Amino acid sequence: MDLTDSSEETRALAIYWGRTKPMLSLSLLSTTAWITPTASSTTTLTPFFKRALAMSTMTTASQPAIVDAVAAGKYVEVHFDDGAAYRFHSLWLRDACRDEEHVVGGAGERYLTATPVGPSGVSAENVRAASAEVGANGGLHVTWNDASLGPHEMAADPPRVSRFRTDFLRMYAEVVGEKLAAGARSSSAVHEDLAFLTPYSGFPSARAPKAEEMRLWKAADFAVPTFDFHEVLDPASDANLNCIESVLYHGGAMIEGCEEPGEVALRRLADDAFGGLQKDPTRDIANWRIVRKEGATSVSYDHLKRLNQHTDSSIPPHGVPALCLLMHYEEGTGTNTFTDGFAVARQLEAEDPEGYRLLATYGYDAERDFVASRVDSPQEYNRGLIVSTQPKLLQLDDTGALQRIQYNEVFRTPLTLPFDVFPKWYKAFNRFVELVHSAEYERPVPMHKGKFFLMNNWRVLHGRAGGLASSDRVLVGGTITREAIYSQARRLLRERRPGGFADVSQEEELDDEEEEERLRSRPRPRSRLRLRLRPI
Template sequence: FIPANTPFLTLTMQRNIQRFSPSMRGVCSLAMPAPPASVKSAKLVNPKAVDVSFSDGSCYRFHSLWLRDGCRDSTHVLQSSERSLEASPLVSRFPRSAGAKGVEVNAQGTSVQVEWETGSVPKSTFNAGFLRAFADVAGKQLEPTASAAKAEDWFEFIDGKSQKAKAPETLQLWRADDLVIPKFKHGELPSRRREFMMALMDPGVVIVEDMPEDREFDGSVLSRFAMDYLGGLQKHPRRTEAHWTISTQEAILPSNMLHASRGGTNAYDTDKQLCNHTDQSLYGLPGLLLGFHCADGQGNNSLTDGFAVAYALKERKPHLFDLLSRHGMAAGRRLEYYASGPLMFDTNHRVLNTDADGNLMRVQYHESYRTPLTVPYEDFEGYFEALATFYEMVHSPEFQTHLSVSAGQLLIMNNWRTMHGRAGLKGKARTILGGTVTREAFYSAVRTMEQEELGVPPEVECGVPTAAYPYVAARPEARLRV
């Protein structure tokens, strides 16, 4: 029973807790399959435009120049997926006044050939599925589709193009008492890959159990895992390796670090507590994922759902949410513990990054690196109140929870959402290897997964929107999932 006066955020949380209970872990996607695309007819409207009618009943008009520029057949594109510069209308100086002089559909309706008035390429050939995949974004719709709605890309919010966040009511927002961390056995990930990748984004924290043993503590296990399932680890400009190491064993710490300087920082002094934060908060675009592989001993962490805090703040004190999403927070850091030389940051990023609708794209915050604020004089007091309120909520019993990670476990977090801290463990032996994964790397892994599941030929996928993969897939029926 949910009372009628339950606040929006609480209602959202309760419904999502029920909807995404552990017993429903097999529910991954309800996307409908797109039928194999074919072309019924194509006609030249004039040299500047071509109309294409598809088997699903839809009809679109394409700019002839878009067709000439966007063609991906072997004449236009190299095997490496790069453009053939000789065929590029920019490099070959295809006349702007020129256009198409003919169009032909093959007998099976699987391809369309366009003949050009002039230029370095006499003809361009298009797969029917390719044209249908781009029709919604590049064409002008003349007749609507008669088939079911097209499949959606669940991961679209991180594709780097849409800039549209998921609405809060669709998220599994969690508080301290709500969180049930999804857990996956290392050996079962190949069969649960989609579920795993979705859980990394929402609720934004996952534990992988039974990780292979990293006997040398060299990070090879974490690196291999990231390469297989996440797109690969991000390389720090001053580190020799892509991963970092936190250990009570001096002998296995990286040789390119000045241990005396390193031990004086909040980040690497593991005897100290560390307030909840997001990693790479000083970066223009922080890594999307953050992983901690406990290779030996035990690590204790605090966790907070930054989105749950932010949406609660928006509900309770919207003017403070507005200040954190409108003004940047000045921050900086000077890294002096690398033998290769110092690395300095001087940034100003919003704590709450939102899309045009005010929905959260990213939380970006680390109190340790905050420098003198540079918000306008008239907004300073309000902004400082907003920071203080946000900090208090992030560390409050309502939102902050704690967990321990033991040897053989890998904790992975959505670094754009899940804030983490560290409980001091003075005197306890442990070795933890960690690293970050960029948005680009993870979304590449998403596209690779979709390509493999749908049977999308490698030479076709480049540039095709992920949601449109079924149109160019060899196995579009694979899109049906429950």
């Protein structure tokens, strides 16, 4: 594999989705760490992430090139043609190298014979750069000193040379390097195809969605895109990716045209289009099933009663509420209600800034017994789980922007707020709930057999109108994690980039001529979602 391949599309692909698959910009994005409030120690990741995305879209002409490299023992100095220069720790380079001698291309795993820790034969404290030079195709080649290599019991000797792509080094330089010279800077703008995913990437320092990345709505102007069930499942169609973007932008999307609704159809849609349903720890299957039950003790299973607006997994069994909820009618009809919680929060902040701050500062007490609360369910539960928590109803990012709403009244327990905080907190809380259920914000939506609704569970609250469901109503659904949605969107974007591949093994099957022809002939996808919306 040629790590210095410099074709425009291949460079872009390699930086973000690329041949050196374990780029940190991808590895970190698949972590689950981000959702908790930020830690100041991780804030440097955000500019790195932006840099990685920007580098992925630069043309060959605009990519920085290495013009000089100097080995200085514990350090290596790298000079770029835009005037910038950085000093890297030699040990960092030895540890971070992702060439084919250090990382298994298909699996993305580090070779234990190459890592500078453990019984590899590399002595981390003795690592020095013996020489550094610019390769024929512009990459950096570093040769390591003999003193850093010793006896070992591994199957192969550690590599003596590490090779680095120019764009790889430049991507990391601003975070891990010491800047030696000022110079022209490349654009740090996030590629617009990827921008809509940034708030959901998984970093502790991740920002909330920007105003332009959402369309907030009230009941009167509730309009979300509608997609065809089969088109969303069609790998050749853009409907799957457009559907995910719609959910994050509008708060939800309708999916119609399923001829055989039920658990099988739900799981197929979730697995193939959205990364799979979140596993419930108390039952064997992931989806839930709500069937009318006479004399039900839980409001969820009494179709004649109103079910107040709430977010699902408000007491998450896995620590973080699911990003999306996918539900549909297997049988019968009914009316579900939806509210854009972010739109409500915006009005509350305008009316009562102090109350808004209190809802974002103090959590409310809640508890759920995951078996007892489903006593009316037709499903079987094989283990118990009781979770107590104190989530903030409004959850903000580092800048104070709203990132997530987490609320379900049925599981709320006695509040443990300070004496002087309680009256002001409760006033704001009461107003928020009033607005959520007001005719101005709550939108009733008739539902029928085969109709799916996929919603952003961090933003949209949902419920059920009382007395409007048919006696044969069967509701089947489940939650989908942030990781699943984000991973699916990444995969779809990768496949649709010019020269993109579903995975590394596919890429390696093509020889250079076939790949070159594919890159030339493949049209670029539309960079933004454009859909006609129709009121529901």
